[in-house]
Amino acid sequence: MSVIEVTLGWYAEHRRDLPWRRPEAGAWGVLVSEFMLQQTPVNRVLPVYQAWLERWPKPGDLAAESSGEAVRAWGRLGYPRRALRLHAAAAAIAERHGGVVPAEYEELRALPGVGDYTAAAVASFAYGRRHAVLDTNVRRVLARAYSGEQYPATSVSAAERALAVSLLPEEPSRAAAWAAASMELGALICTAKNPRCAACPAAELCAWRKAGRPEHTGPARKGQSYAGTDRQCRGALLAVLRQAHAPVEADVLFAAWADEAQRGRALRSLLEDGLAVRTAGNQYSLP
DNA sequence: CATACGTGGGT
DNA sequence: TACCCAAGTAT
Numbered sequence: 001m002s003v004i005e006v007t008l009g010w011y012a013e014h015r016r017d018l019p020w021r022r023p024e025a026g027a028w029g030v031l032v033s034e035f036m037l038q039q040t041p042v043n044r045v046l047p048v049y050q051a052w053l054e055r056w057p058k059p060g061d062l063a064a065e066s067s068g069e070a071v072r073a074w075g076r077l078g079y080p081r082r083a084l085r086l087h088a089a090a091a092a093i094a095e096r097h098g099g100v101v102p103a104e105y106e107e108l109r110a111l112p113g114v115g116d117y118t119a120a121a122v123a124s125f126a127y128g129r130r131h132a133v134l135d136t137n138v139r140r141v142l143a144r145a146y147s148g149e150q151y152p153a154t155s156v157s158a159a160e161r162a163l164a165v166s167l168l169p170e171e172p173s174r175a176a177a178w179a180a181a182s183m184e185l186g187a188l189i190c191t192a193k194n195p196r197c198a199a200c201p202a203a204e205l206c207a208w209r210k211a212g213r214p215e216h217t218g219p220a221r222k223g224q225s226y227a228g229t230d231r232q233c234r235g236a237l238l239a240v241l242r243q244a245h246a247p248v249e250a251d252v253l254f255a256a257w258a259d260e261a262q263r264g265r266a267l268r269s270l271l272e273d274g275l276a277v278r279t280a281g282n283q284y285s286l287p
Numbered sequence: 288c289a290t291a292c293g294t295g296g297g298t
Numbered sequence: 299t300a301c302c303c304a305a306g307t308a309t
Contacts, residue, residue: 037305044295044304078293085307115307135305155288183305192303193298223301226293235293271294 003145003202004167004178010201011181014188018042018200019049020125021180027101028059029124034118038079040189048075060099062090068286071275072242080238080275084098085113094204103127116156124179130172132164133179144190148207150216151192233257233266234275241276246285 017164020033032052036045052073054064063072067087074083089111093101101122102108108119120131139152142163152160169175188199197203197213208214226232236256240248257263267284270276277287 034305039292039304040294041296041304076293076294079306081292082307113307117306121305133305136303137305187305221302222289224292224303229291231292232294238293283304 001205004169005269006201006205007181007185008174008177010271011177011184015041015180015184016188019046019053025053027051027103027122030126031089031101031118031122032086033274035082035089035113037075038082038118041078044077046075048073056090058099059090059093059101062087062102063094066203066287067274068277071238071286075242076239076258078235081273082113083195086275088112089114101126102239103129105129105131121179124176128173129178130168130170131179132161133170133183134161135183135186136162137190138164138179139186140180140192141186141190143210144195144203145206148211148214150208150214151221154221186287230266230269233259233262234270237263237270238275241286244285247279247285250282250284253284 015021020029020031021254025033029049033049036052049096055073056065067084067089070087071080072081072211074080077083091098092111097107102111103123103126105119105123108114108122109116114122117133117135120133121135123129124131124133134156136152139156139160140158143149143152146163147166167178169178185200185202189196197206197209197257200206237253240253240256244252253267254260254263257266267276271278274287276284279285
C-alpha cells in the first residue's frame, strides 16, 4: 500500500459532503468556492456560497450585476478584492468563453484572481483534469509523508512541484481524486497544529512520523499583524459602505475610524482598488 | 522573494 | 490574553 492508495480509501469514507463537491455545483460552483476559500475557512464560506449561487446561478448572472453588489454580497469573508476579481472573472467568462467556465488550465489561469492553485483546482475538481494541486493542505501532507518535514517552505519550490508531479496518478480522474483526498487529509487529519496521527490512514508510511515528528527548524513563519493596521482600517470603512444602500457622507465614513491620516490613506487605497467610488460632492459608495 | 491584503474561531 | 492560521493572488 502507498500513501496515495490509503488516502484515497480514507477519503471515500470520510470526505465531507460540501455543496461545491456535489455534481449540481458545476464548474461555476467550484470556481466560486475556490475564490471564497482562498485564505478563508470552510464554515465561514458555506452560507455566503449558498446565497451567492442562488442569486447568481451562472457566470453571466454575476457579470450582469455591478461589481459593488458582488462586494456587498461578499459580506465579511475578508479580502474583498476577491469579490471584485470574481466579478471580473465572471465577465471574462461571459465574454470570452460563452458563459462557460473553461476547462483548460491556461485559460483558467488567465482569469482575474485565478492563480496557479485555483486554475489547477478548478480544472481538477470540476473537469477531472490531471494537475498538481498545491494548496497549503497538500503541501503539508507532502512535506510530512514524503519529505519527513513538519512544514513546507514558505513558497513552492521546484523540487516540491517535481515531487507533486511525480506522484500524480496516470489516470486523470484518479489524479483528481488524489488532489481532493490529499487536500481533505490535510484539512481534517494532517493539520498544521495538532495533527491527528492516530487517525491517519498513512501513519505507518509517513516519513515525518517515522523520523519521530521532528520540530520545524529554521526561521519561524511570519505572523500576520492586523489590529491597528491599514487593513483593519480599510475593513472598517468598507463595512460602512457595504451596509449603506445609498452614498454616504465623508463624515459618516470617517466616524468609523479615529486616526485621520490612516483613514485618509485607507480610503485612497480603496478608491484605487475599485472597492469604493466617490459620487456627487463628498459622498462615497460601493462601485 | 517579500509584502499587502480581512476576518473570526481555536487554543 | 495573545497568537496562530485558514482551499492564495498580485505586485
